[in-house]
Amino acid sequence: xxxxxxxxPAETVVAPDPAHARHHGSPSDAPDAAAPLGHGEFRLASPDxxxxxxxxxxxxxxxxxxxxxxxxxxxxxxxRAASARWAGEPAPILVGTIPFxxxxxxxxxxxxxxxxxxxxxxxxxxxTIEEAPLPVARPEGALPGRDDVVFRAAVGRAVSRLEDGVAxxxxxxxxxxxxxxxxxxxGVVRAAMRCANPDAYVFDVELxxxxxxxxxxxxxxxxxxxxxxxHSHPLAGSAPRSADPEEDRATGQRLLTSEKDLREHAFVTAxxxxxxxxxxxxxxxxxxxxxxxxxxxxxxxHLGTPVTARLRPGVSVLDVVYALxxxxxxxxxxxxxxxxxxxxxxxxxxxxxxxxxxxxDQAGNGEWAIVLRCGVVRxxxxxxxxxxxxxxxxxxxxEHAETAVKFSTLLSALGVVS
Numbered sequence: 001x002x003x004x005x006x007x008x009p010a011e012t013v014v015a016p017d018p019a020h021a022r023h024h025g026s027p028s029d030a031p032d033a034a035a036p037l038g039h040g041e042f043r044l045a046s047p048d049x050x051x052x053x054x055x056x057x058x059x060x061x062x063x064x065x066x067x068x069x070x071x072x073x074x075x076x077x078x079x080r081a082a083s084a085r086w087a088g089e090p091a092p093i094l095v096g097t098i099p100f101x102x103x104x105x106x107x108x109x110x111x112x113x114x115x116x117x118x119x120x121x122x123x124x125x126x127x128t129i130e131e132a133p134l135p136v137a138r139p140e141g142a143l144p145g146r147d148d149v150v151f152r153a154a155v156g157r158a159v160s161r162l163e164d165g166v167a168x169x170x171x172x173x174x175x176x177x178x179x180x181x182x183x184x185x186x187g188v189v190r191a192a193m194r195c196a197n198p199d200a201y202v203f204d205v206e207l208x209x210x211x212x213x214x215x216x217x218x219x220x221x222x223x224x225x226x227x228x229x230x231h232s233h234p235l236a237g238s239a240p241r242s243a244d245p246e247e248d249r250a251t252g253q254r255l256l257t258s259e260k261d262l263r264e265h266a267f268v269t270a271x272x273x274x275x276x277x278x279x280x281x282x283x284x285x286x287x288x289x290x291x292x293x294x295x296x297x298x299x300x301x302h303l304g305t306p307v308t309a310r311l312r313p314g315v316s317v318l319d320v321v322y323a324l325x326x327x328x329x330x331x332x333x334x335x336x337x338x339x340x341x342x343x344x345x346x347x348x349x350x351x352x353x354x355x356x357x358x359x360x361d362q363a364g365n366g367e368w369a370i371v372l373r374c375g376v377v378r379x380x381x382x383x384x385x386x387x388x389x390x391x392x393x394x395x396x397x398x399e400h401a402e403t404a405v406k407f408s409t410l411l412s413a414l415g416v417v418s
Contacts, residue, residue, distance in 0.1 A: 040111060041206040041213070042095045043190070044357060046367065047199045050119050051359060053095050055112025057081060060094065065103055067322030071364075074108070074318055078362040081110045090114060091361065097205055097214060097371065098356040101339075102325050107208050107352075119194075148174050151403070152396035154345040155388075161341060162392050169267050170332035170341045172399070173387030175348055176407055178416060180380040186215055189377075192413035193217035196298040201369035203357045207376070214352055216374025217409055219297045222324060222356060224367040225317040230276070230309040235295060236268040236329045236389060237261030237303035240405045252294050252301045264389045265292050265303045267333040275323050276309050285310040299408045317366035321356060330354035330370060330387070351376075353385040373409035384410050 040056040058081055062073045074094050081092035096108035151174040158170050186204055193216070194202050200217035207214055221233045239255040242248040255261055273288045280286045286309045295304035311320070331354070332338025342350075358368030375384040386406035388399040 039206070040109060041204070042109075042111060043202075043204040044095075044359065044367075044369075045119050045190075045194065045202045046369075047201075048119060050117055051095070051114065052117070053093075053111035053114040056109045057092070057112045058110040060096075060106070060108040060110075065105060065322075067319050070106070070108075070322060071316040071318040074360055075316070075362060075364075077110060078360075082362060093359050093361045094366075095359045096357075097207070097352045098321070098325065098368075099352050100326060100330070100350040100354045102322055102355075107205075148400065148403075150174070150347060152400050155390055155394065155396040155399045158341060158345055158390045159392065159394055162390065167337035167341060168333050169264060169328055169389055169391045170338045170345075171328075171330050171354070171387050171389050172342065172345060173350065173353065173385055174346075174403055176384040176386070176411075178382050178384070178411075178414065180382075180414075183379045184377055184382070184414070186213060186377060189215060189410075189413045192415075193373075193409065196412060197373075197409065200297070200373070201357070203369070203371070203374075205357060207352070210378075211351075212376045212378035214357070214371065214374060215377055215410075216371060217413075218357070218369040218372040218374070219295065219300075219302065220329070220370040220372055222327070222368045222370050223317055223320050225311065225320070225365050227363075227365070228311045228313065228315075230279075230307075230311055230317075230320065232272060232307040232309075232324075233295075233304055234265075234268045234272055234307065234327060234329050235302040235304045236265040237292070238402060239301045240401070241296070241299055241301060252296075255301050255303060256292075256294060260391060260393045261303055262292070264391050265305070267328040269305050269307070271328050271333065271335075272307060272324060276307070276320070278323070279311050279315050279320055280309050281312050297409070298412075299405050314364075316364035317360050317368065318364075321358075321366075321368050325356060326354060329389070330372075332389070350385070354387065373406060375410050382410075382414065 040054050042053040044051045058077055060073055060077055062069050078092050078094060085092060092110050093114060094108050095111055096106060098106040154172055158172055162168065190202055190204055193200065197217045200219050201221065202217045203215065205214045220235045224231045237255060237258065239251050242251055269288055276286050288307050289305055292303040292305045295302040352371055353374060355371045356368045357371050358366055360366035375382045384407055386403040388402040390399055
């Protein structure tokens, strides 16, 4: 990685269980976790364990991309793959990405090869702290993409629509394009993201066709299911971290009492509670705390709520994933009105941004993180994405600043500093 050119948007078109390491193959059976894997490459590292997969044995294709259809088709596909596997091969899993718009086709495959391995130190599988790079590109002046007048105007229009009662919240996003002097070493980028964000879900997924690689470090778990027990950790409401410890603590405390951010967070937890009620047998099987807690990332404080549920027998992680997605944390509330606003105010197609990345098995277990703090890499070019929740009381300046901070997760890993 050498220098980067940061492109002005105006000039462009706009955690798995460690036990799986025992059941799904040992690191010695798998390709080097840091090396390029070629066709069908998929990597997802939770805070504790990493999944590395490559090749395509089967591809999920359904006539309708809704939860029950996808879950049933996935069970059938995995059953066929299990019956056809060689002796000693690990049980097949489904891996991939689901777009922001869940009615559009997802990229879900049964990989030809897979391995689970612990995440050691602060590195992704096979990528240690020592491999993380120092910043290598320092463009002169401010990053032009940080001053996005189109995004500011969109936020202003969104606030006006919210004040008119069209919706209660909408999440608006923007893009930032950067270009390096040569092809990027994604392994170095992954290691840098893991070092800076050890609690994140670090992903690197080869997208179909010539779309490139989706890479990022998401702080947000949508759903994890193990033996019928569901965990979710929605985030909504944020504030930038400070290098000064005292100011940093004060910022976190202000976030915990911010009426605007608490209201934004409440939309998310209320929506998740309502959806999950349909998947538990008794009200006592669902626990959604009434107050959020502080969650720290390298650049931001977030409001987060740990949600747990005991699912009814037969419910698959994919049933729940498609029922929940997209949550108000990445779309808005009510969903239909928010999606209409996004379509009219965002001048680009989100694709897999604010979608999901994860895996599922034949028993209905799985783990899916929201695609955040990310970009799409095509050789030397990267398109980054960042968004912010807009409610009544939001300002264009405030939401613009929030997205600038969110860009920093991947920009820092790329070695780009303003």
